[in-house]
Amino acid sequence: MAKAKFIEPDLDFIHEISSAEMQKCYQCSTCTVVCPISPEVNPFPRKEMIWAQWGLKDRLLADPDVWLCHNCNDCSVNCPRGANPGDLLATLRNYFYTKNAWPAFLGKAVNTPSMLPFIIAIPAVLILLLAAINGTLTPLFPLEDGHIRYGAMFPGMTLIDPLFVSATLFVIMSFSISISKLWSGMNNMTPRVPNKGMPLVQAIIATIQEILTHSRFDECGQAKTRSSAHKALVFSFIALAIVTGVVAGLEWLDILFDINLVSSGHHVTPLPFLSIIGGPLKLLANAGALLLIYGVYTAIMNRKNDPEGETFGKQTYQDWFLLYTILTIALTGLGSELLRLVNIAPIAYSVYFIHLIAVFMLIAYLPFSKFAHIVYRTTAIIHSKHVGRYEMTAEDVKGKEAIML
Amino acid sequence: MSEPKSILVIGGGISGMTAALEAAEAGKSVALIEKSPYIGGRVARINQYFPKFCPPVCGMEINLKRIKSNPNITIYTLAEVDSISGSAGNYDVSVTVNPRYVNSKCTLCGKCSEVCTAEIDDDFNLGMCKTKAAYLPHKMAYPRLYVLDPSIIGTDDAQKCKEACKYDAVDLDMKPEKVTINAAAIIVATGWQPFDASKVDYYNFDKNDNIITNVMMERLNAEDGPTQGKILRPSDGKEPASVAFVQCAGSRDENYQGYCSGVCCAATIKQIHYVREQYPDAEITVFYIDIRTPGRLEDLYLKAQEDEKVTFQKGKAVNIDGTSNGNLLIEAEDTLTGVKSKKEVEMVVLATGMVPNLAETGLPGGGATFDKYGFIVPDGEGIYGAGVAKRPVDVAVCTKDSTGTALKAIQCLVRG
Numbered sequence: 001m002a003k004a005k006f007i008e009p010d011l012d013f014i015h016e017i018s019s020a021e022m023q024k025c026y027q028c029s030t031c032t033v034v035c036p037i038s039p040e041v042n043p044f045p046r047k048e049m050i051w052a053q054w055g056l057k058d059r060l061l062a063d064p065d066v067w068l069c070h071n072c073n074d075c076s077v078n079c080p081r082g083a084n085p086g087d088l089l090a091t092l093r094n095y096f097y098t099k100n101a102w103p104a105f106l107g108k109a110v111n112t113p114s115m116l117p118f119i120i121a122i123p124a125v126l127i128l129l130l131a132a133i134n135g136t137l138t139p140l141f142p143l144e145d146g147h148i149r150y151g152a153m154f155p156g157m158t159l160i161d162p163l164f165v166s167a168t169l170f171v172i173m174s175f176s177i178s179i180s181k182l183w184s185g186m187n188n189m190t191p192r193v194p195n196k197g198m199p200l201v202q203a204i205i206a207t208i209q210e211i212l213t214h215s216r217f218d219e220c221g222q223a224k225t226r227s228s229a230h231k232a233l234v235f236s237f238i239a240l241a242i243v244t245g246v247v248a249g250l251e252w253l254d255i256l257f258d259i260n261l262v263s264s265g266h267h268v269t270p271l272p273f274l275s276i277i278g279g280p281l282k283l284l285a286n287a288g289a290l291l292l293i294y295g296v297y298t299a300i301m302n303r304k305n306d307p308e309g310e311t312f313g314k315q316t317y318q319d320w321f322l323l324y325t326i327l328t329i330a331l332t333g334l335g336s337e338l339l340r341l342v343n344i345a346p347i348a349y350s351v352y353f354i355h356l357i358a359v360f361m362l363i364a365y366l367p368f369s370k371f372a373h374i375v376y377r378t379t380a381i382i383h384s385k386h387v388g389r390y391e392m393t394a395e396d397v398k399g400k401e402a403i404m405l
Numbered sequence: 406m407s408e409p410k411s412i413l414v415i416g417g418g419i420s421g422m423t424a425a426l427e428a429a430e431a432g433k434s435v436a437l438i439e440k441s442p443y444i445g446g447r448v449a450r451i452n453q454y455f456p457k458f459c460p461p462v463c464g465m466e467i468n469l470k471r472i473k474s475n476p477n478i479t480i481y482t483l484a485e486v487d488s489i490s491g492s493a494g495n496y497d498v499s500v501t502v503n504p505r506y507v508n509s510k511c512t513l514c515g516k517c518s519e520v521c522t523a524e525i526d527d528d529f530n531l532g533m534c535k536t537k538a539a540y541l542p543h544k545m546a547y548p549r550l551y552v553l554d555p556s557i558i559g560t561d562d563a564q565k566c567k568e569a570c571k572y573d574a575v576d577l578d579m580k581p582e583k584v585t586i587n588a589a590a591i592i593v594a595t596g597w598q599p600f601d602a603s604k605v606d607y608y609n610f611d612k613n614d615n616i617i618t619n620v621m622m623e624r625l626n627a628e629d630g631p632t633q634g635k636i637l638r639p640s641d642g643k644e645p646a647s648v649a650f651v652q653c654a655g656s657r658d659e660n661y662q663g664y665c666s667g668v669c670c671a672a673t674i675k676q677i678h679y680v681r682e683q684y685p686d687a688e689i690t691v692f693y694i695d696i697r698t699p700g701r702l703e704d705l706y707l708k709a710q711e712d713e714k715v716t717f718q719k720g721k722a723v724n725i726d727g728t729s730n731g732n733l734l735i736e737a738e739d740t741l742t743g744v745k746s747k748k749e750v751e752m753v754v755l756a757t758g759m760v761p762n763l764a765e766t767g768l769p770g771g772g773a774t775f776d777k778y779g780f781i782v783p784d785g786e787g788i789y790g791a792g793v794a795k796r797p798v799d800v801a802v803c804t805k806d807s808t809g810t811a812l813k814a815i816q817c818l819v820r821g
């Protein structure tokens with residue numbers, strides 16, 4: 001006989017994540033069976049339902065399955081009690097962004113609707129301050145030879161780069177704290193099975209493959225359309241990241257060594273279309289932007305057409321924060337390009353300013369927004385491959401205490 | 406005050422019969438309207454009865470005897486209510502009585518059936534086999550009269566039946582008749598039908614013959630059933646070496662039937678007993694959420710647990726897929742070990758629940774209140790639900806409930 005075990009419910013936690021629906025779960029386990037991506041041993045999301053009802057916060061915050069879930073909602077659609085297990089997992093992820101990332105005050109700010117003006121003001125003020133220090137605010141909306149050059153008001157080396165490099169460093173620091181906590185928690189929850197699973201490097205490679213092909217995401221039944229929108233978003237982000245990286249590299253090359261690989265002019269940007277490097281880069285940038293708009297538009301419409309969350313699950317502030325941030329980036333990015341071409345300086349510079357704010361919000365607030373799933377989910381998938389989570393069988397847990405007790 | 410009226414009972418299952426008898430034996434005049442060609446309802450189709458595992462004949466025979474000998478009861482079979490007007494104490498109920506094409510001269514000689522070539526789905530056996538279109542619905546059917554299915558009227562078959570009948574019992578000129586019944590109170594005992602398991606996609610009930618329902622299992626184990634009482638799996642007639650029962654199939658599920666049918670756990674325990682009697686070595690697995698066998702029925706459950714070849718696995722069975730050899734793979738999580746797996750068995754029984762017959766149609770003519778599942782809510786005067794029309798319960802509860810309901814109807818009649 002197993003020894004009696006005392007559970008310690010965290011009542012505050014229950015209040016924070018609980019819903020009337022969640023409390024209706026009667027542990028039938030329809031959800032774990034219909035979930036297309038739930039493993040054989042200790043499958044999700046049934047056990048999470050009872051942990052949540054019992055307020056077992058520590059377990060849930062260390063539970064890799066919260067992240068292995070792809071939010072396809074098959075479980076909620078088939079749940080006999082309307083307990084919406086898919087929503088619970090989404091709520092737990094939101095909880096993680098809000099409460100578990102360092103520093104906590106930013107988690108709260110990013111995830112509280114009434115704090116939105118404040119978190120928009122942070123980048124706005126920072127950018128204007130840096131521009132003022134650079135002396136590029138006078139004259140406002142500068143023209144060079146009658147043309148707009150965004151770098152004239154928001155210089156790359158002395159404004160954009162310091163701002164975004166320090167934001168990135170901050171994000172890395174924040175993630176390294178929460179990831180190491182999550183990793184050791186996950187190891188506790190699902191220890192590595194001897195002779196199963198992959199070495200870490202191999203697990204990382206396999207995970208990247210899985211993410212790029214969406215092979216797991218495509219197994220979802222209910223929210224199939226979500227996968228195509230998500231693919232568009234992933235590939236557009238990759239395209240835009242490549243463009244941003246290359247352009248930054250080119251600028252530094254130009255500034256530090258006075259080697260301008262794209263144009264004979266004074267600056268790297270705006271990229272001249274008729275150049276060997278500039279042309280393809282520009283094409284890639286525009287293709288990425290269009291793909292981004294398609295992806296984010298589809299994602300928004302999916303949600304809009306499902307106001308009750310019957311197909312895609314309950315809608316949360318976190319969903320909308322991320323979707324609208326991305327939409328703003330896409331529209332202001334493309335808008336900046338077009339307005340520069342039609343050369344209406346005040347509007348063009350303002351739109352570009354908004355673009356910078358939105359990009360900053362996406363990057364600097366990454367650990368606290370739903371966008372953080374790219375890091376946490378990737379980590380959980382790597383972990384699952386490393387410990388052999390999907391290869392475990394009943395034999396591997398035989399005689400061991402059942403994890404949900 | 407006008408002449409004492411009658412009490413109208415709609416539905417001739419165990420509940421309707423009981424209510425009719427109780428009122429009639431108290432001296433009241435009763436009209437019993439039954440839609441099918443015989444009375445007895447679902448109970449007639451159940452092979453053995455929990456809690457005592459007795460055949461339905463036992464109880465049924467006594468009731469039939471009481472009915473036959475009671476002049477206060479008028480039975481209308483093949484009859485349905487068209488409309489109800491009036492109010493408590495004074496209803497006018499218009500009823501259509503459909504033709505049986507066989508009159509009371511029938512001696513059950515069976516000649517008409519012999520000569521009839523047309524076959525129809527055997528409704529009594531849930532369509533698991535065929536019966537002639539001139540038929541006795543089942544061996545105990547009451548009234549003791551053959552029936553001609555309307556589908557053969559106007560064909561040679563009907564003519565042949567008429568010619569074959571030496572007793573002049575076949576009457577092809579029968580027409581639907583309208584009857585108006587004046588009643589002080591109406592007892593609605595319309596009972597249930599089995600839940601349609603094909604509504605649940607993940608069971609693949611439609612796609613595999615070897616997935617049956619519990620009501621079909623009752624017929625498989627019945628001597629007058631499609632297999633003469635042998636439990637054989639439908640696809641190939643094999644004696645099953647393993648059988649799985651899937652509890653709450655479509656029940657306690659918001660997406661299908663939101664309520665617990667109350668009887669299907671005990672029915673499964675009973676059917677385990679059927680399988681065990683025929684196959685002492687068969688492996689039996691029951692997938693359940695909770696086993697609900699209240700009161701004395703718990704003893705049956707405890708007894709079944711002692712059987713070493715019966716496994717009760719906690720966790721709902723969800724995906725059922727066929728294999729090439731006709732077997733079935735049932736996927737479920739054992740929620741006590743936390744392992745999700747697929748179990749291969751030779752036959753699956755879905756423990757489906759009872760859906761109230763009036764759930765979709767309501768009461769013709771109105772006047773009754775229904776809950777969201779289609780059970781009659783006991784409110785108001787004059788029209789009363791009884792038995793499964795009111796709540797999903799077993800026979801013992803039905804009879805008690807119907808007795809009480811008869812008393813209410815009598816009070817309504819006496820008050821006028």
Ligand SMILES: Cc1cc2nc3c(=O)[nH]c(=O)nc-3n(C[C@H](O)[C@H](O)[C@H](O)COP(=O)(O)OP(=O)(O)OC[C@H]3O[C@@H](n4cnc5c(N)ncnc54)[C@H](O)[C@@H]3O)c2cc1C
Nearest residue numbers: 416418419420440446447454455595596597792793799800
């Ligand atoms: C698989 C299974 C096994 C079971 N085994 C047992 C058991 O072992 N022991 C036990 O106690 N209980 C058992 N039950 C429960 C039992 O079958 C019911 O309690 C019983 O049938 C209820 O009787 P009833 O008269 O209320 O309804 P029914 O038996 O359904 O009778 C209703 C009657 O009304 C008629 N009717 C319907 N609509 C109309 C209409 N509009 N007009 C006129 N007539 C109409 C029908 O034709 C029928 O004759 C079992 C149930 C299931 C599902």
Ligand code: SF4
Nearest residue numbers: 025026028029031079
């Ligand atoms: S969440 Fe729903 S499907 Fe899952 S165990 Fe609870 S009640 Fe069953």
Ligand code: SF4
Nearest residue numbers: 035069070072073075
């Ligand atoms: S939302 Fe999809 S992936 Fe997540 S638990 Fe439910 S079925 Fe599984």
Ligand code: SF4
Nearest residue numbers: 511512514515517570
């Ligand atoms: S209808 Fe005539 S032939 Fe048919 S069973 Fe009755 S008596 Fe015999």
Ligand code: SF4
Nearest residue numbers: 653656665666669670
């Ligand atoms: S009686 Fe048993 S099988 Fe039937 S619905 Fe209730 S719990 Fe489910």
